[in-house]
Amino acid sequence: MARFSLNPLLLLGRxxxxxxxxxxxxxxxxxxxxxxPVLVKKPYPVHMGVILFLAVLQGSAWNVIGGYAGQYSVGHxxxxxxxxxxxxxxxERLHLAPWFGLPFAMVxxxxxxxxxxxxxxxxxxxxxxxxxxxxxxxxxxxxxxxRGLTHGAEGFVVAEAPTLHLLGATVSFAGKRPxxxxxxxxxxxxxxxxxxVLRSRLGYSLLAIREDQDAAHSLGIDLxxxxxxxxxxxxxxxxxxxxxxxxxxxxVDPTSAFGLxxxxxxxxxxxxxxxxxxxxxxxxxxxxxxxxxxxxxPRGLVTVGLLPTGSALVAFIQRYLSxxxxxxxGLLLVLVILFAPEGVAGLLRRFGFRRPGTPxxxxxxx
Numbered sequence: 001m002a003r004f005s006l007n008p009l010l011l012l013g014r015x016x017x018x019x020x021x022x023x024x025x026x027x028x029x030x031x032x033x034x035x036x037p038v039l040v041k042k043p044y045p046v047h048m049g050v051i052l053f054l055a056v057l058q059g060s061a062w063n064v065i066g067g068y069a070g071q072y073s074v075g076h077x078x079x080x081x082x083x084x085x086x087x088x089x090x091x092e093r094l095h096l097a098p099w100f101g102l103p104f105a106m107v108x109x110x111x112x113x114x115x116x117x118x119x120x121x122x123x124x125x126x127x128x129x130x131x132x133x134x135x136x137x138x139x140x141x142x143x144x145x146x147r148g149l150t151h152g153a154e155g156f157v158v159a160e161a162p163t164l165h166l167l168g169a170t171v172s173f174a175g176k177r178p179x180x181x182x183x184x185x186x187x188x189x190x191x192x193x194x195x196x197v198l199r200s201r202l203g204y205s206l207l208a209i210r211e212d213q214d215a216a217h218s219l220g221i222d223l224x225x226x227x228x229x230x231x232x233x234x235x236x237x238x239x240x241x242x243x244x245x246x247x248x249x250x251x252v253d254p255t256s257a258f259g260l261x262x263x264x265x266x267x268x269x270x271x272x273x274x275x276x277x278x279x280x281x282x283x284x285x286x287x288x289x290x291x292x293x294x295x296x297x298p299r300g301l302v303t304v305g306l307l308p309t310g311s312a313l314v315a316f317i318q319r320y321l322s323x324x325x326x327x328x329x330g331l332l333l334v335l336v337i338l339f340a341p342e343g344v345a346g347l348l349r350r351f352g353f354r355r356p357g358t359p360x361x362x363x364x365x366x
Contacts, residue, residue, distance in 0.1 A: 044304055088252050133263070277343070
């Protein structure tokens with residue numbers, strides 16, 4: 001009788017096995033994120049996780065229009081704020097629970113995007129950037145002016161969301177842990193959607209538009225249609241992030257919803273990680289969010305035990321840098337553009353850590 005020996009190394013050469021090996025680190029990372037709230041005892045790290053996943057969601061959303069299509073919008077706060085205020089107003093006026101208001105938040109963000117896109121897509125380059133900033137600022141000022149609808153600068157204090165009853169299960173949103181898992185799920189869905197867009201016919205059209213709009217138009221690509229579709233996808237995801245943020249923070253005002261720093265953070269997350277790549281916003285969020293939290297709340301380092309009570313570093317940040325996050329954003333953006341125009345993902349590819357199946361030219365040229 002013939003005897004057969006099975007060599008495990010030969011199995012790794014098969015396409016299915018290779019795909020399994022490549023996906024193993026990602027699976028382990030997602031598993032770690034899933035059990036993280038169980039491992040930690042303090043609420044602050046879970047709070048940080050929610051903010052981080054929201055940043056991944058927003059960065060991936062912006063990347064669809066900014067990274068793939070090359071339309072560098074700095075006015076995405078308009079869609080973020082539209083989603084946040086929609087959920088709050090539905091809860092305030094119609095007593096509709098926030099989770100039922102999420103689809104309406106996405107619809108309102110898309111409606112704003114259709115209006116904004118019909119105006120700003122007639123412009124290119126720096127004129128488009130300035131127009132996007134102007135539109136978001138106009139909406140912020142309108143939110144301040146129409147006090148009867150938006151409460152003006154006072155904003156809304158969001159009531160605690162009622163318990164969700166779904167398929168026989170009950171989910172209470174009183175703590176941070178439910179928001180952690182919700183935002184983790186939404187961030188993973190946004191990354192998957194971003195990947196799907198990039199590999200679709202729409203994605204190839206957007207990449208062509210990014211590289212040369214006139215050449216893309218000469219090839220029969222409908223510039224307005226494709227850019228509008230990308231903006232609708234981007235705005236829907238951004239509005240969803242705004243709605244979840246409103247429920248998590250339980251406070252919404254024109255500055256936190258429509259402020260320029262909201263838009264700048266989305267752009268910086270994508271640029272820092274690697275604009276035009278699927279993994280770029282994830283990398284950028286994991287780098288930028290901890291830095292932002294340290295600048296805004298340096299005592300968080302004491303809370304998690306990284307620094308002792310009465311630390312001189314915490315006192316220095318509180319005194320000189322607590323209100324300087326926009327300045328730090330600007331300096332960081334300049335450094336990235338000068339020394340790493342393809343972001344951290346580009347640096348990793350440069351040193352041989354390119355993800356298999358990703359073409360070297362997937363990022364826009366500096």
